Amino acid sequence: MDELASVDGVVGPAGTMTIPVTDEGLLRGDGVFEVARLYGGRPFAWDEHLARLSRSAANVHLEFDLDAARAEVEALLERAGAVDGTVRLLITRGGRRVVLLAPLPDTAPTIALATVEYAPSRVLDAVKSLSYAANMHATRLARETGAGEALLVTPDGRVLEGPTSAFFYALGGRLHTPPLRDHVLDSITRRHVLAVTGATERGLALHELDGLDEAFLASTTREVQPVSAIDGRGLPAAPGPLTAAAADGFRRRVADLLS
Structure with a gap:
């Protein structure tokens, strides 16, 4: 186009x-x-x-x-x-x-993430502002390690989101996403993924990343993008069953709401 x-x-x-x-x-x-x-x-x-x-x-x-x-x-x-x-x-x-x-940006079938320390600004909570320099720099830092995107983590070790996407993860067969109280963006795509999957809000600590069953990023352009690795550690499946179900459910929801 x-x-x-x-x-x-x-x-x-x-x-x-x-x-x-x-x-x-x-x-x-x-x-x-x-x-x-x-x-x-x-x-x-x-x-x-x-x-x-x-x-x-x-x-x-x-x-x-x-x-x-x-x-x-x-x-x-x-x-x-x-x-x-x-x-x-x-x-x-x-x-x-x-x-x-x-046009849509190119999106790979799966993506590897690298954690990047990030301190969100409380004064801009719930604001989707033009000030995205910190987010874009986080992506650059992650790519310099060989990853495809950053996974933002607070200085005290709370996992947040991607620079331009929500983060969903599976533990023990259940799907979760970091809660809004952790100052992540109230993403529109996040809302719809929550609606079709029944995922719950749950805080995630940095040390828990090694135990994830599967994970994905969700955003306007990515829809649902499986995560293949975090900080060099491969996840058991990409996509895993919960990720595949989320992708299918989201696509059906888009079709239904636009019909």
């Missing part, structure tokens, strides 16, 4: 669209955003994404015109047609509404 963008309702090729270099969204990463997956031109769980965008903006005292943003997304999707990919909506501190359509 061609990458298209809209800035305050003006549509054009993504590579040619601009915002002022004085925008605090660029200078300081001050803004909020959402990304939804497109299935045949239709964004999955879009109302949930917009609701979270509004909460994020309210939490950082950022006012924006939600109706205008919604209309601009709809106009861009209508122009693009029945494409598969992603739609990204950014609201900058400078007041810009930016919509970007892009």
